[in-house]
Amino acid sequence: MNAPDNKRRALLATAGVGAAGLVVAPGIRLIEAATAADAPKTTLASSKVRWGMLVDTTKCKSDCNACVTACNKENSIVEEVADPRQRSQWVRKIDLVEQRTGKQHSLPMMCQHCTNPPCVDVCPTGASFKRADGLVLVDRHICIGCRYCMMACPYKARSFVHEPLTTQNPEMPRGVGCVESCTFCVQRIDRGLQPACTEACPEGAMLFGDLNDDNSAIAKRLKEVASTQVRAELKLDTGVRYQGI
Amino acid sequence: MSRALTFLAALTLALPLFNAAAAGEAAKPAIVIANPGTQCIAPPEEMRRDHMEMLKHQRNRTMRLGERGAKVSLNACVDCHASKTTGSVLSGKQSNPDGFCEACHAFAAVKLDCWDCHQPKAGYKAAEATPAPEGSKP
Numbered sequence: 186m187n188a189p190d191n192k193r194r195a196l197l198a199t200a201g202v203g204a205a206g207l208v209v210a211p212g213i214r215l216i217e218a219a220t221a222a223d224a225p226k227t228t229l230a231s232s233k234v235r236w237g238m239l240v241d242t243t244k245c246k247s248d249c250n251a252c253v254t255a256c257n258k259e260n261s262i263v264e265e266v267a268d269p270r271q272r273s274q275w276v277r278k279i280d281l282v283e284q285r286t287g288k289q290h291s292l293p294m295m296c297q298h299c300t301n302p303p304c305v306d307v308c309p310t311g312a313s314f315k316r317a318d319g320l321v322l323v324d325r326h327i328c329i330g331c332r333y334c335m336m337a338c339p340y341k342a343r344s345f346v347h348e349p350l351t352t353q354n355p356e357m358p359r360g361v362g363c364v365e366s367c368t369f370c371v372q373r374i375d376r377g378l379q380p381a382c383t384e385a386c387p388e389g390a391m392l393f394g395d396l397n398d399d400n401s402a403i404a405k406r407l408k409e410v411a412s413t414q415v416r417a418e419l420k421l422d423t424g425v426r427y428q429g430i
Numbered sequence: 431m432s433r434a435l436t437f438l439a440a441l442t443l444a445l446p447l448f449n450a451a452a453a454g455e456a457a458k459p460a461i462v463i464a465n466p467g468t469q470c471i472a473p474p475e476e477m478r479r480d481h482m483e484m485l486k487h488q489r490n491r492t493m494r495l496g497e498r499g500a501k502v503s504l505n506a507c508v509d510c511h512a513s514k515t516t517g518s519v520l521s522g523k524q525s526n527p528d529g530f531c532e533a534c535h536a537f538a539a540v541k542l543d544c545w546d547c548h549q550p551k552a553g554y555k556a557a558e559a560t561p562a563p564e565g566s567k568p
Binding site: 226227228229230258261263314316317318322324325326349350352353354355356358359360361362363371375376 | 489490493494495496497498499500505508546547548549553554555556557
């Protein structure tokens with residue numbers, strides 16, 4: 186019963202391909218035929234991966250701004266803004282001082298790429314979203330610039346572009362009227378590179394990788410050392426972890 | 431037969447008139463192909479009709495699914511279609527703009543917001559960041 190059926194199907198399939206190959210008349214678009222023939226190699230973000238970062242604050246120097254500079258360069262955050270308070274900041278340096286001992290810590294603060302991101306919860310258009318591999322991004326094609334997400338973010342990680350821009354790098358479009366934030370340099374990690382800040386850190390204080398991969402350097406380190414999620418009490422399950430605070 | 435001929439003759443006579451009338455209204459968009467030797471991602475008649483759908487479809491796939499290396503890419507359009515003289519797909523002219531991605535649009539009264547964010551110049555690289563501003567370290 187099964188065998189003849191399959192044969193018939195196989196025959197039909199071949200006939201279909203033949204027809205597609207032969208009868209491509211002008212005006213009739215056989216999208217399947219076209220994509221099968223010259224489909225380029227594409228890659229997709231996978232939910233098997235969970236991107237994360239471990240920052241070793243014991244190595245981070247207070248007078249060093251290399252991660253911020255590298256981020257600004259990679260994402261071309263170079264525009265002059267009339268009011269410096271409105272300047273976009275995808276990553277910023279923070280100094281913490283223990284009040285009693287005076288012990289100082291310095292650390293980079295950026296989007297923590299939460300598993301349960303409040304910015305996504307509050308977005309009225311669905312522009313704030315979490316990609317399969319854990320990146321929390323703004324789809325600026327549908328962002329209406331309401332800035333609810335900026336209010337919702339406990340890490341003050343998002344910025345709003347107030348003025349028209351002309352100096353964008355082609356790989357990272359940015360523009361007036363939209364909210365933006367650290368993307369873990371999505372344009373780089375999708376090509377197998379490290380985020381610009383991680384690569385630029387002269388102390389090697391930033392470790393980036395796949396938290397789900399037991400063999401990744403970051404997963405191994407997280408098993409060895411004590412790490413902290415900033416504002417862990419919010420149970421956002423951040424992708425960025427800090428060591429030494 | 432003779433009626434058909436008369437009709438054809440009338441048509442031939444009338445055509446230049448139509449053209450003249452059209453020219454009086456608005457100049458036909460000047461489409462300059464910057465890299466004539468190359469192949470577009472689809473035949474020109476399909477591109478004219480469907481490029482907006484292709485771009486919107488791919489934009490969602492790249493943005494949401496992280497699809498990279500797809501056939502359709504706005505950056506690839508810009509790289510191949512940017513003018514050899516201005517280096518851009520936009521001309522920067524107010525009247526009769528003739529950049530590749532604006533001549534038709536001006537003619538058809540279509541306004542794109544893509545260039546608010548997307549770089550219209552091929553191979554553009556932003557200058558080094560200005561020195562770290564006040565406020566980048568609280």
